[in-house]
Amino acid sequence: MIARVLSIAGTDPTGGAGLQADVKSIAAAGGYGMGVVTSLVVQNTRGVQQVHTPDPDFLEAQLRAVSDDVIIDAVKVGMIADQASAAVVVNWLRNLPSNISVVVDPVMVASSGQALADSVSADLLTCATVLTPNVDELAALVGKPAASSRAELIAQAQVLAEKTGALVVAKGGHLADDDRGNTLVNATGELAHAASWFVDTTASHGTGCSLSSALATRLGLGESPQVALEWATSWAHEALQYGEAQAVGTGNGPIDHFHRLRRQAKSGLQNPAVPDKRNRHQPVVKASGEHTRELWEYAGESLDRFGSDGFISALMQGTLSGSQFTFYIEQDDYYLNIYAAVLARLAAAAQSAEERSFWAESVTGCIAVEQGMHAQWNLDPSTVHPSPATLAYTDFLRAETGSDYVVAVAAVLPCFWLYAQLAAFVPDAIPEDHPYKDWVEAYRDEAFQASTARAVQIAEGLLAAASDHQRAAAQQAFWRACQLEADFFAQALLLDTL
Numbered sequence: 001m002i003a004r005v006l007s008i009a010g011t012d013p014t015g016g017a018g019l020q021a022d023v024k025s026i027a028a029a030g031g032y033g034m035g036v037v038t039s040l041v042v043q044n045t046r047g048v049q050q051v052h053t054p055d056p057d058f059l060e061a062q063l064r065a066v067s068d069d070v071i072i073d074a075v076k077v078g079m080i081a082d083q084a085s086a087a088v089v090v091n092w093l094r095n096l097p098s099n100i101s102v103v104v105d106p107v108m109v110a111s112s113g114q115a116l117a118d119s120v121s122a123d124l125l126t127c128a129t130v131l132t133p134n135v136d137e138l139a140a141l142v143g144k145p146a147a148s149s150r151a152e153l154i155a156q157a158q159v160l161a162e163k164t165g166a167l168v169v170a171k172g173g174h175l176a177d178d179d180r181g182n183t184l185v186n187a188t189g190e191l192a193h194a195a196s197w198f199v200d201t202t203a204s205h206g207t208g209c210s211l212s213s214a215l216a217t218r219l220g221l222g223e224s225p226q227v228a229l230e231w232a233t234s235w236a237h238e239a240l241q242y243g244e245a246q247a248v249g250t251g252n253g254p255i256d257h258f259h260r261l262r263r264q265a266k267s268g269l270q271n272p273a274v275p276d277k278r279n280r281h282q283p284v285v286k287a288s289g290e291h292t293r294e295l296w297e298y299a300g301e302s303l304d305r306f307g308s309d310g311f312i313s314a315l316m317q318g319t320l321s322g323s324q325f326t327f328y329i330e331q332d333d334y335y336l337n338i339y340a341a342v343l344a345r346l347a348a349a350a351q352s353a354e355e356r357s358f359w360a361e362s363v364t365g366c367i368a369v370e371q372g373m374h375a376q377w378n379l380d381p382s383t384v385h386p387s388p389a390t391l392a393y394t395d396f397l398r399a400e401t402g403s404d405y406v407v408a409v410a411a412v413l414p415c416f417w418l419y420a421q422l423a424a425f426v427p428d429a430i431p432e433d434h435p436y437k438d439w440v441e442a443y444r445d446e447a448f449q450a451s452t453a454r455a456v457q458i459a460e461g462l463l464a465a466a467s468d469h470q471r472a473a474a475q476q477a478f479w480r481a482c483q484l485e486a487d488f489f490a491q492a493l494l495l496d497t498l
């Protein structure tokens with residue numbers, strides 16, 4: 001799900017604060033960002049020079065343009081320069097469905113010291129689900145001196161929560177503590193705390209804007225306020241740590257909104273995997289009994305990735321670049337070489353002469369395909385270096401084909417069954433000038449589908465006779481191999497050198 005999140009805020013032409021920061025933060029937190037401009041602000045990392053506030057009718061027209069057309073999951077309100085603008089926003093917010101989360105960041109003064117608003121409308125505060133004042137804004141809203149400790153800050157936040165009925169995030173960014181984190185407070189006191197250890201940086205412009213937008217987005221995605229605050233705080237902490245490296249501006253620079261996404265994209269997500277046994281794909285080669293029908297369910301997630309990772313559709317449409325295709329067939333060549341050796345092990349372990357010949361013929365088939373590739377694409381195997389995804393797959397196959405024959409068959413099966421499934425992704429008509437026409441047409445090869453049917457049948461027979469323990473191990477191996485197959489296809493589009 002993508003949360004559709006609207007920011008109602010002022011602008012920053014240098015992109016670090018206000019609406020520009022909000023839209024980046026919404027995207028980074030998993031939302032689709034939209035923006036209604038309250039004031040045009042002439043500012044940069046050194047400070048604010050001018051503010052131009054369009055008349056309230058114009059603001060109202062912008063708000064209506066969004067709500068007349070788009071379903072909104074969450075709203076963030078930032079800089080509202082005057083009471084007339086506030087009245088328009090309040091009126092619009094009151095007409096929203098009551099389940100939409102509204103995060104109000106009561107912006108008054110820019111971090112550089114200049115005033116951005118005369119005051120914050122009391123009505124606006126009561127429209128909020130969550131308020132995110134900084135130390136000075138909170139003090140002004142409750143009419144007290146700025147808090148100098150977390151306890152004082154929480155006490156002030158509690159007063160504001162009582163006054164407004166909203167949850168209040170007591171932000172510690174301006175405290176002198178090691179932990180500059182954020183405490184979620186309601187009218188009865190502290191609900192949760194998200195730590196943010198001090199980052200010594202000159203790039204913190206727009207942190208408050210960014211935090212409140214990320215928070216609104218996570219609420220829009222359906223997270224609880226506690227979980228959403230935890231996410232937004234840790235995300236902002238990473239963005240603060242890497243802001244300076246962007247070298248934007250000569251003053252208080254912006255945070256790096258997308259650091260986390262880039263890091264994750266680079267390293268791959270490390271969430272523990274749990275099988276999701278839902279497979280909406282009609283098999284090109286049918287299961288041959290209850291056990292392989294169950295195995296097929298484990299292939300669903302990987303087949304979904306065939307559709308969404310981009311590589312297979314680019315290959316089928318012919319839009320894959322030549323260098324990406326070359327990378328793919330080089331890796332395929334390396335893989336097939338090991339795969340042939342692995343199938344030879346199955347031939348050795350087979351329990352009947354017929355099965356033994358089937359695996360042995362598959363070995364020969366693999367070698368023929370590989371030699372055909374060398375000839376057709378001028379591959380020189382001595383120059384091919386296997387990628388991490390290729391090695392993960394070949395190492396896995398070597399390990400899984402070293403012991404139990406049933407598990408070994410389940411581990412090699414996806415290379416038949418998911419590969420045969422590619423026939424379902426081939427377009428009906430392949431134009432003559434398609435650069436990979438022969439390759440793509442080969443996915444429909446009926447002889448390969450017949451071999452796949454035989455491999456599925458062998459697996460069915462073995463699983464039927466297997467112990468529960470063996471069956472569980474075989475399902476695990478099959479599921480893992482499906483993922484490795486999907487990783488193998490996805491890799492060409494994840495290279496940063498092509």
Ligand SMILES: Nc1ncnc2c1ncn2[C@@H]1O[C@H](COP(=O)(O)OP(=O)(O)O)[C@@H](O)[C@H]1O
Pocket residue numbers: 111133134135170171172173174180181182196197198199200201204206207208209211233236237240
């Ligand atoms: N130097 C810092 N080190 C660690 N966390 C920080 C730092 N500055 C800001 N933060 C985090 O970002 C949040 C928002 O920043 P803050 O400066 O309080 O907001 P504003 O931009 O509205 O003044 C803080 O509550 C804190 O969690």
Ligand SMILES: Cc1ncc(COP(=O)(O)O)c(N)n1
Pocket residue numbers: 009010011012017018019041043078079107109110111116204205206207208209210
């Ligand atoms: C348009 C606009 N809105 C808000 C801020 C506050 O920025 P900060 O988060 O650094 O206090 C800003 N400088 N400009």
